[in-house]
Amino acid sequence: MSVMPKKKATAKRASKSPASLLLFADTHKSADQLYVGGFNVPDAFLSFKKGRKWYALLNQLEYARALKESRFDEVLQLEAWLEQTREKFQRAKVGYAELVATIASVFEIGSFKVPADFPSALAFKLVELGVEIDVCDGSIFPSREIKTEDELAMIREGNRCSAKGIRAAEKAIRRSVVKQGKLYLDEKLLTSERLRSIIEVACLEAGSLSMDTIAAGGDQACDPHCAGHGPLRANELIIVDVFPRVSKTGYYGDMTRTFLKGKASEAQKGIVDAVFKAQQGAIKKVKTGVNGKDVHGFVLDTFSSLGYETRRTDSGAEGFIHGTGHGLGLEVHEAPRVSIVSNKLRRNAVVTIEPGLYYPGVGGCRIEDVVAVRDDGAEMLSNCHYRWQLR
Amino acid sequence: MSVMPKKKATAKRASKSPASLLLFADTHKSADQLYVGGFNVPDAFLSFKKGRKWYALLNQLEYARALKESRFDEVLQLEAWLEQTREKFQRAKVGYAELVATIASVFEIGSFKVPADFPSALAFKLVELGVEIDVCDGSIFPSREIKTEDELAMIREGNRCSAKGIRAAEKAIRRSVVKQGKLYLDEKLLTSERLRSIIEVACLEAGSLSMDTIAAGGDQACDPHCAGHGPLRANELIIVDVFPRVSKTGYYGDMTRTFLKGKASEAQKGIVDAVFKAQQGAIKKVKTGVNGKDVHGFVLDTFSSLGYETRRTDSGAEGFIHGTGHGLGLEVHEAPRVSIVSNKLRRNAVVTIEPGLYYPGVGGCRIEDVVAVRDDGAEMLSNCHYRWQLR
Numbered sequence: 001m002s003v004m005p006k007k008k009a010t011a012k013r014a015s016k017s018p019a020s021l022l023l024f025a026d027t028h029k030s031a032d033q034l035y036v037g038g039f040n041v042p043d044a045f046l047s048f049k050k051g052r053k054w055y056a057l058l059n060q061l062e063y064a065r066a067l068k069e070s071r072f073d074e075v076l077q078l079e080a081w082l083e084q085t086r087e088k089f090q091r092a093k094v095g096y097a098e099l100v101a102t103i104a105s106v107f108e109i110g111s112f113k114v115p116a117d118f119p120s121a122l123a124f125k126l127v128e129l130g131v132e133i134d135v136c137d138g139s140i141f142p143s144r145e146i147k148t149e150d151e152l153a154m155i156r157e158g159n160r161c162s163a164k165g166i167r168a169a170e171k172a173i174r175r176s177v178v179k180q181g182k183l184y185l186d187e188k189l190l191t192s193e194r195l196r197s198i199i200e201v202a203c204l205e206a207g208s209l210s211m212d213t214i215a216a217g218g219d220q221a222c223d224p225h226c227a228g229h230g231p232l233r234a235n236e237l238i239i240v241d242v243f244p245r246v247s248k249t250g251y252y253g254d255m256t257r258t259f260l261k262g263k264a265s266e267a268q269k270g271i272v273d274a275v276f277k278a279q280q281g282a283i284k285k286v287k288t289g290v291n292g293k294d295v296h297g298f299v300l301d302t303f304s305s306l307g308y309e310t311r312r313t314d315s316g317a318e319g320f321i322h323g324t325g326h327g328l329g330l331e332v333h334e335a336p337r338v339s340i341v342s343n344k345l346r347r348n349a350v351v352t353i354e355p356g357l358y359y360p361g362v363g364g365c366r367i368e369d370v371v372a373v374r375d376d377g378a379e380m381l382s383n384c385h386y387r388w389q390l391r
Numbered sequence: 392m393s394v395m396p397k398k399k400a401t402a403k404r405a406s407k408s409p410a411s412l413l414l415f416a417d418t419h420k421s422a423d424q425l426y427v428g429g430f431n432v433p434d435a436f437l438s439f440k441k442g443r444k445w446y447a448l449l450n451q452l453e454y455a456r457a458l459k460e461s462r463f464d465e466v467l468q469l470e471a472w473l474e475q476t477r478e479k480f481q482r483a484k485v486g487y488a489e490l491v492a493t494i495a496s497v498f499e500i501g502s503f504k505v506p507a508d509f510p511s512a513l514a515f516k517l518v519e520l521g522v523e524i525d526v527c528d529g530s531i532f533p534s535r536e537i538k539t540e541d542e543l544a545m546i547r548e549g550n551r552c553s554a555k556g557i558r559a560a561e562k563a564i565r566r567s568v569v570k571q572g573k574l575y576l577d578e579k580l581l582t583s584e585r586l587r588s589i590i591e592v593a594c595l596e597a598g599s600l601s602m603d604t605i606a607a608g609g610d611q612a613c614d615p616h617c618a619g620h621g622p623l624r625a626n627e628l629i630i631v632d633v634f635p636r637v638s639k640t641g642y643y644g645d646m647t648r649t650f651l652k653g654k655a656s657e658a659q660k661g662i663v664d665a666v667f668k669a670q671q672g673a674i675k676k677v678k679t680g681v682n683g684k685d686v687h688g689f690v691l692d693t694f695s696s697l698g699y700e701t702r703r704t705d706s707g708a709e710g711f712i713h714g715t716g717h718g719l720g721l722e723v724h725e726a727p728r729v730s731i732v733s734n735k736l737r738r739n740a741v742v743t744i745e746p747g748l749y750y751p752g753v754g755g756c757r758i759e760d761v762v763a764v765r766d767d768g769a770e771m772l773s774n775c776h777y778r779w780q781l782r
Binding site: 028029040041042043060061062063064065067079114115116117118119120121122123124133135136137197200201204205209211212223224225226227247312315316317321322332333 | 419420431432433434451452453454455456458470505506507508509510511512513514515524526527528588591592595596600602603614615616617618638703706707708712713723724
């Protein structure tokens with residue numbers, strides 16, 4: 001029996017009856033699992049779809065809460081199904097593979113479609129037990145790319161939280177005073193760590209958790225994923241990138257602004273102007289049916305026409321060294337991409353638009369907003385001003 | 392070629408030369424990836440071990456930071472390796488499977504051992520390309536169960552953060568006043584949501600992120616994973632469970648206390664006394680070589696001798712409805728378990744000890760600390776008093 005992804009076979013089956021989907025994950029690691037059930041479960045559990053109904057197998061610790069809070073059509077008691085599995089296999093020790101085999105037989109499911117990140121150990125054991133699985137190459141829920149109006153509202157709420165974080169950072173930088181080139185807030189050094197904490201408290205108070213928040217100044221910011229550490233300084237660009245997860249819904253916001261306390265050099269003004277121009281222009285390019293690659297191409301052209309080159313260096317790269325944007329929803333990075341890869345933007349998809357320029361010696365600048373793809377253009381889902389020079 | 396886990400074959404190979412391990416994950420979803428590289432990468436990337444050296448393949452966005460911050464012995468440039476892979480396969484479009492095949496050929500690696508949660512899509516494509524993989528059934532890093540003294544210090548730090556959260560909750564409940572049965576803090580209702588926010592801000596200010604914090608009162612707390620919602624009330628048990636992740640290191644703390652504002656009933660006093668007795672007794676049972684099952688058994692016996700029964704009900708279950716504890720480290724739940732499953736506690740493993748009793752109508756109580764398994768008994772890694780009746 002083949003264990004390879006069988007695209008044709010799946011397509012054929014799908015035309016007869018909807019595929020039976022199978023997930024095994026917790027809701028922190030798997031946005032798919034959260035998307036299906038709509039409630040948080042910290043440990044991996046099984047869920048599956050038969051016909052139009054979604055089922056979850058949960059232990060007694062989660063069972064009652066699942067009945068009350070989840071969107072599953074039916075919640076099965078894990079302990080009872082384990083019992084039944086032990087009887088079927090005539091042994092005391094059974095695992096999730098045997099459990100799935102029992103379900104397949106009781107629910108008369110011939111084959112399960114599983115997501116690309118389905119755990120290999122379980123997948124291979126299922127194959128060993130003769131349970132046919134069909135590993136999805138792309139997303140198991142292409143519908144996640146297209147947001148409902150409810151989801152758009154939740155992402156707007158995520159960006160309301162991002163903006164709270166950005167504004168808290170702006171206020172702290174604005175209120176700080178400069179002593180010997182370093183920023184001090186309320187008599188204490190304003191470090192990247194402290195600024196990050198100020199941002200994260202603001203996000204928390206707005207109802208969201210911001211992880212891996214970026215508050216990086218000077219050359220540190222030339223590494224777009226460097227979180228920043230140590231004292232923040234006057235006259236250097238400070239990138240603040242905030243992507244909190246709304247605790248209630250699991251949906252994210254994502255916003256970046258670049259600030260500078262003191263006096264900007266011509267080189268710094270140059271890159272901020274270029275990034276702002278590229279970002280605002282790219283947002284105007286977004287609408288239903290446009291290719292993300294072309295939006296990214298617009299940014300590349302803008303930078304190149306302004307003389308900003310991208311090149312590999314000994315320690316990495318400089319210039320515009322990442323994609324223009326990415327999808328946003330129950331994950332910070334999801335489909336579609338706005339990058340060198342061809343990727344048509346579909347109606348009601350949500351993407352970030354976040355060009356940046358990074359030149360060690362000058363610093364880094366990134367400006368990011370979130371938009372919904374609509375037929376008549378981009379609809380802004382984030383809202384915050386673009387003033388960057390703080391006196 | 393077999394794609395099944397081949398335990399014997401692996402054991403044989405291991406005696407000749409160490410197995411080549413392969414990971415493909417981001418560091419949020421995979422604690423293994425964080426354990427190996429010691430630095431955060433938000434998007435999935437490849438890492439592998441050949442001989443004694445660990446390699447990572449990172450794109451230009453992460454490359455420079457990896458050189459500076461990671462523990463990898465060597466960082467390879469993803470773009471250059473993709474280029475080489477395109478040449479090898481003579482086509483423009485290649486993916487991670489082809490990339491791994493290229494690595495296997497250049498580094499002369501005959502077979503890769505991958506973790507249980509290695510993504511199926513990549514695993515099956517590797518098999519298709521003729522790259523032999525060996526899916527690990529248990530943990531790919533059994534060493535993660537045994538903590539170094541440095542790791543113990545990081546977990547102690549995690550618990551210092553938990554204690555900050557618990558203490559903030561205690562203070563809020565203590566300072567609150569009762570009006571018509573409900574708690575008010577500073578003239579405003581003290582809800583589960585508000586108490587959770589107070590806890591999470593305290594954790595954040597201590598340098599950690601607390602997700603899924605539990606602050607649940609009354610019957611809500613009878614669902615051990617219910618986070619709690621709505622007003623908190625006088626004379627009801629309030630479970631506060633705080634498991635923050637230290638932002639700098641990725642290690643967790645985990646602590647639970649149960650509080651009551653007002654006057655406790657005899658039934659409430661009974662379950663708190665029983666849980667406290669079981670918890671303190673269970674901690675005394677922990678030492679190197681003891682079976683977690685026996686520690687759990689002690690808790691079961693204690694409850695049963697005190698007349699507290701566990702039973703399944705229509706809406707779930709009541710009594711002692713979860714395990715006694717779990718390992719703690721780079722994940723909130725990791726090996727070993729302290730439960731009905733046989734699981735010997737090894738020297739320098741770290742486990743929570745957290746019995747609880749849950750009876751709708753009376754409420755729930757759980758008390759949790761974290762200990763290191765030592766030859767002469769449990770060493771406490773968490774520290775907070777057990778007073779629970781707050782006037």
